[in-house]
Amino acid sequence: MVATGGSRIGVLALQGDFAEHLAALRSIGIEGEEVRKVSQLEGLDGLIIPGGESTAITKLMDAYSFRAALPRAVADGLAVWGTCAGMIVMARSLTDPYPKPLGLLDIKVSRNWFGRQVDSFESDFKFKGIRGKPIRAVFIRAPVVEEIGDGVEELAVLPDGHAVAVRSGRLMATAFHPELTDDRRVHRYFADLAAAKDGKTRD
Amino acid sequence: MATNARRTQSKPPISTNGARKNGVAHSATKGVHGRLWKDSPKPEVGNWRVKSGLAQMLKGGVIMDVVTEEHARIAEDAGAVAVMALERVPSDIRKDGGVARMSDPELIVRIMQSVTIPVMAKSRIGHFAEAQVLQALGVDYCDESEVLTPADTEFHVNKWDFKMPFVCGCTNLGEALRRIGEGAAMIRTKGEAGTGDVVQAVTHARSVLGEIRRIQAMKEEELMTEAKKLGAPYELVLEVRRTGRLPVVNFAAGGIATPADASLLMQIGVDGVFVGSGIFKSENPAKMAAAIVKATTHYKDPEVIAEVSKGLGGAMRGLDSSKFAPDQRLAVRGW
Numbered sequence: 001m002v003a004t005g006g007s008r009i010g011v012l013a014l015q016g017d018f019a020e021h022l023a024a025l026r027s028i029g030i031e032g033e034e035v036r037k038v039s040q041l042e043g044l045d046g047l048i049i050p051g052g053e054s055t056a057i058t059k060l061m062d063a064y065s066f067r068a069a070l071p072r073a074v075a076d077g078l079a080v081w082g083t084c085a086g087m088i089v090m091a092r093s094l095t096d097p098y099p100k101p102l103g104l105l106d107i108k109v110s111r112n113w114f115g116r117q118v119d120s121f122e123s124d125f126k127f128k129g130i131r132g133k134p135i136r137a138v139f140i141r142a143p144v145v146e147e148i149g150d151g152v153e154e155l156a157v158l159p160d161g162h163a164v165a166v167r168s169g170r171l172m173a174t175a176f177h178p179e180l181t182d183d184r185r186v187h188r189y190f191a192d193l194a195a196a197k198d199g200k201t202r203d
Numbered sequence: 204m205a206t207n208a209r210r211t212q213s214k215p216p217i218s219t220n221g222a223r224k225n226g227v228a229h230s231a232t233k234g235v236h237g238r239l240w241k242d243s244p245k246p247e248v249g250n251w252r253v254k255s256g257l258a259q260m261l262k263g264g265v266i267m268d269v270v271t272e273e274h275a276r277i278a279e280d281a282g283a284v285a286v287m288a289l290e291r292v293p294s295d296i297r298k299d300g301g302v303a304r305m306s307d308p309e310l311i312v313r314i315m316q317s318v319t320i321p322v323m324a325k326s327r328i329g330h331f332a333e334a335q336v337l338q339a340l341g342v343d344y345c346d347e348s349e350v351l352t353p354a355d356t357e358f359h360v361n362k363w364d365f366k367m368p369f370v371c372g373c374t375n376l377g378e379a380l381r382r383i384g385e386g387a388a389m390i391r392t393k394g395e396a397g398t399g400d401v402v403q404a405v406t407h408a409r410s411v412l413g414e415i416r417r418i419q420a421m422k423e424e425e426l427m428t429e430a431k432k433l434g435a436p437y438e439l440v441l442e443v444r445r446t447g448r449l450p451v452v453n454f455a456a457g458g459i460a461t462p463a464d465a466s467l468l469m470q471i472g473v474d475g476v477f478v479g480s481g482i483f484k485s486e487n488p489a490k491m492a493a494a495i496v497k498a499t500t501h502y503k504d505p506e507v508i509a510e511v512s513k514g515l516g517g518a519m520r521g522l523d524s525s526k527f528a529p530d531q532r533l534a535v536r537g538w
Contacts, residue, residue, distance in 0.1 A: 013263070013500075014263070014500050015262070015263040015264045015282075015284060015499075015500060016260055016262060016263060016264075017259040017260055017262055018262075018263070019262065020259060036500065036501060036504075051259070051260045052260050052261075052262075052263070052264070052284070053260065053261070053264060053283075053284040053285070053320055053321075055279055055282065055319065055320055056264055056282040056283065056284050056320075056496065059280075059281070059282035059493075059496070060282060060496070060497070060500055063497060084260070085260070096319065098319075111319060112319060113235075114235050114236070115234055115235055115341075116315075116341045116343055117257055117321060117343035117344065117367065117368065118248065118249060118338065118341060118343075118366050118367055119234060119235065119236065119248060120248065120249075120253040120256070120257065121236065121246035121247055121248040121253060122246060122247050122250065122252060122253060123240075123244070123246035123247070124244070138252055138253065138256055139246075139253075140253060140256045140257050140260055141257065141260075141321065141343070158239060159239055159240060159241070159242070159243050160238075160239055177256065180252060180256050180259065181252075
């Protein structure tokens with residue numbers, strides 16, 4: 001993990017499973033930072049937007065000025081990874097009338113696509129750029145990507161072709177929750193992406 | 204808000220019973236899953252990780268009691284992470300007396316249709332048939348709740364039988380671990396619902412967290428006797444000692460009525476808060492709801508709590524729970 005040395009990764013800690021992401025980062029040797037105010041974005045190489053409720057998270061992002069600050073930080077090179085609610089927050093648009101996403105990533109996202117909690121599930125997925133056994137992906141009231149813009153790459157897809165993991169340059173989003181399993185490969189993938197300032201991971 | 208290895212483990216707390224490793228193995232065949240996975244291995248639904256995982260997504264958030272679709276939309280708009288669909292808030296249940304049962308399914312469905320956040324609903328303690336109805340409706344979380352009149356004086360619902368997750372109340376660590384042993388995927392304090400008096404929630408949260416710290420200081424040979432004293436499954440006592448926290452997400456509930464109340468419980472160490480009567484029995488529910496949401500996020504920042512607490516209008520009119528006769532206490536229900 002030479003590539004991740006010295007990079008600073010924050011986890012948006014307004015609401016959701018940010019503590020699980022911080023624990024996952026710690027297990028690969030990265031002391032993540034809780035981000036509750038825009039001033040805490042300063043100097044970060046990467047930011048994780050965790051799982052949670054996208055309506056609550058966007059509401060709090062609006063109340064504490066992240067809607068203006070985050071796109072600026074991304075323009076300055078901040079790498080961002082959204083999981084589940086984080087994917088919704090990052091989207092260009094949603095199939096739902098609300099909440100209003102931040103438009104960081106050129107994807108159109110459909111919330112709660114699989115149904116209600118009783119339809120939440122886990123299954124195995126191939127993840128482009130991650131070698132070895134498939135990723136065990138946990139989907140909780142999860143979204144999917146309905147439309148994908150130019151330059152956005154699909155990293156994992158459902159049997160019917162809907163993308164559930166995407167990447168564009170230094171931005172990535174997963175509909176599922178790698179922080180809820182013991183497999184740290186997706187966190188390493190993001191840590192490498194955050195450490196590689198030219199937007200390229202080591203492979 | 205200590206984190207721990209447990210959160211990232213896939214194993215459920217009961218490791219001695221193979222059949223329960225993932226709760227009941229529900230395989231997804233209906234609805235979207237039936238169409239989606241035609242030629243692929245079927246995914247696993249309703250397992251332990253998925254059930255306890257939804258509670259993890261609610262962390263740092265506020266769950267609000269609502270009795271109408273309009274309430275539900277106000278709660279969602281204020282930033283609630285989930286709503287509890289009820290016919291009456293606890294303070295009205297307390298006032299009205301009589302037998303309090305599961306809410307009308309029609310009301311629950313209307314509330315489910317009016318918001319996109321998870322919807323919880325209450326069943327009576329031990330009333331597994333009410334819980335089955337809630338699961339059939341597609342309710343996202345069942346609260347097996349002492350706020351309703353218990354249906355069984357001895358046994359709680361066997362929550363492993365369900366793919367819908369359950370949250371249960373507790374007053375101390377033994378009670379919390381018994382509920383988790385029965386399959387509860389989330390725990391909350393009982394507090395004293397419908398009072399606006401936060402003292403019981405504080406007492407229960409401090410009791411659970413204090414007992415966890417005490418167990419952490421124990422030697423391993425002392426733990427079986429401790430499990431016996433607590434009336435708690437031994438395996439879970441071992442796990443609590445190893446991780447320093449409950450095996451599931453732990454919210455505060457019962458008497459929270461102001462932003463400062465939420466901050467108090469969060470600082471004591473819970474993962475989030477339920478607010479029952481405290482929102483819609485206040486003078487300005489929309490404003491109170493938004494203020495408690497902000498206070499729960501910024502619980503460590505007194506300047507934020509001060510700012511959001513300004514000009515809220517009156518909080519709910521409270522009842523001093525220390526003046527209650529034993530039969531007025533809801534927290535004693537459950538075993």
